[in-house]
Amino acid sequence: MIFGAVERLMALRYLRSRRQEGFISVIAVFSLLGIALGVATLIIVMAVMNGFRVELLDRILGVNGHLTILTSAERSITDYPDLARQLRELDHVEVVTPQVQGQVMVMADDRANGAMVRGVSAEDLASRPKMTGRLMATSFEEFAQGEGLLIGVGMAQSLGLREGDSITLISPQMSRTALGSVPRMKAYPILGFFEVGMHEYDSSFIYMPLELAQVFFRQPEGVNAIEVMVDDPDRVGRVSGAILQEIMANRADPARVIDWQSANSSFFNAVQVERNVMFLILSLIILVAAFNILSGQYMLVKGKGRDIAILRTMGAPRGLVLRVFFMSGAAIGLFGTLAGLGLGLLFIDNIETLQGWVERLTGAQVFNPEVYFLTQLPAVVDWNEVWQVVAMALSISFLAPLLPAWQAARLDPVEALRYE
Incomplete structure (x- = not known):
């Protein structure tokens, strides 16, 4: 010793x-x-x-995907069912969620608030336990039938809303009429509230059935975003290259891939x-x-x-x-x-x-x-x-x-x- x-x-x-x-x-x-x-x-x-x-x-990852494929505002992914199927076959990919994203102004009585709308199918929303864990079953069933919206508890408190109330969404995209261009707006009933636990999401996110979002944002045959969940979020970089290669090999339209690390880097x-x-x-x-x-x-x-x-x-x-x-x-x-x-x-x-x-x-x-x-x-x-x-x-x-x-x-x- x-x-x-x-x-x-x-x-x-x-x-x-x-x-x-x-x-x-x-x-x-x-x-x-x-x-x-x-x-x-x-x-x-x-x-x-x-x-x-x-x-x-x-x-954060309970609301957002590990990877997001985004297109330009003028284009949409019309063949998203086939692309989603191809992405699901890649190694380390677990969940693929096609969706329509867009920013709107929310009006309720004399109050207004900015919001991010995400149009997703009921099946894809069900794969996010952070979103559905605090939803009532009746609200989710009505959402599956495409009858209304889900908003965060923070937005409901700031606008003084309760279940069953209606809100008006105003899109920045204009509609051309005989009297000129006017902003498009439409009223939707509130089916329920979700609570993620982060103020940013609970006060500014709205979930809409995919079919309603495609109509509202004028993308009846496509989506403008696809979120991808992988098996290991800390090694998302090893999957982004394969996804980008898959997109470039099968699509002529420009698209970009953003992972959660770069989106939340600051x-x-x-x-x-x-x-x-x-x-x-x-x-x-x-x-x-x-x-x-x-x-x-x-x-x-x-x-x-x-x-x-x-x-x-x-x-x-x-x-x-x-x-x-x-x-x-x-x-x-x-x-x-x-x-x-x-x-x-x-x-x-x-x-x-x-x-x-x-x-x-x-x-x-x-x-x-x-x-x-x-x-x-x-x-x-x-x-x-x-x-x-x-x-x-x-x-x-x-x-x-x-x-x-x-x-x-x-x-x-x-x-x-x-x-x-």
């Missing part, structure tokens, strides 16, 4: 508190607690931020930057604790100068002295890291219980669902990140005592015993 029994015994005894050296042991305890809290905080914060990312990604880049900044800031806790190890070891070496000199005169090599003091400092980092790992995982495993305890103690909600659309802290442990945190903490903890241990190994016995 690298560390012998004598070295381990001496390192352990140097960490024990004595009356005249109690301050050194106090520093060691606080260093261990600092590293444990730093590691635990990093693991908890990274898990919570991963949970937020997973929740947001789940809600949002998820902001989340990633925030995660990196939080990791950097919280890593300073571990760094400060490592400086405590460094200062404590310097004080230990200073106080043990006579013992080091006696060991050296008895024939102990420099390597033994270096290993003893390195082990005494590294042990603080090792046990602190392990304690922080256990504390962090225990906190994450009981995060709902702790949240309830804090809410009962303070009498306030930690996360107001009306603001954050979350009733509890989401936490997802990424074991790769956990091991990175542990490796970083151990690296810093093992580097900190090296300099004091090297200084102890270089101590001259004659100088140390001169005034004894």
Whole structure:
């Protein structure tokens, strides 16, 4: 073994508190607690931020496809049944949803709001559990019959709408009449409401039966968008090339493919930057604790100068002295890291219980669902990140005592015993 029994015994005894050296042991305890809290905080914060990312990604992809094939406003995909069938045969493709998309102005009494209309078939809408999970069965059955619209709860609240009310959709596309060009508008009944949990979708999205949308947006024989769901959203790039090649090989009309990563790049880049900044800031806790190890070891070496000199005169090599003091400092980092790992995982495993305890103690909600659309802290442990945190903490903890241990190994016995 690298560390012998004598070295381990001496390192352990140097960490024990004595009356005249109690301050050194106090520093060691606080260093261990600092590293444990730093590691635990990093693991908890990274898990919570991963949970937020997973929740947001789940809600975004519960409404939008992983890939979207879009055409120009003047063109439509008329052979979309055949194209959808060909896309479903590609590797890694799970769901293909032809649809008609368009922006409209929504009018209800004296209130107005902008909205995005998506015309989809009832079968394709049923494949989106995020959309249909909070719909009443009667509303979905009526939607399947093509009798009305589904709107988000946010839009219903802003326009003061209830089930059974009607809204008027105004299209930016003009209709030519004998009196000139006028905007096209039509009233539709509201069949029900959906709630995704994101304000952007709940307040500005409308779902319409595909046949009604084709008539309203003047695309009676085609669609202007096809959404594709793949088996792994994080590796959507491997499928987009095959889909684009399939489109170019079978179609002369221009079309473009947009994946969810590029469509939401600014949002998820902001989340990633925030995660990196939080990791950097919280890593300073571990760094400060490592400086405590460094200062404590310097004080230990200073106080043990006579013992080091006696060991050296008895024939102990420099390597033994270096290993003893390195082990005494590294042990603080090792046990602190392990304690922080256990504390962090225990906190994450009981995060709902702790949240309830804090809410009962303070009498306030930690996360107001009306603001954050979350009733509890989401936490997802990424074991790769956990091991990175542990490796970083151990690296810093093992580097900190090296300099004091090297200084102890270089101590001259004659100088140390001169005034004894």
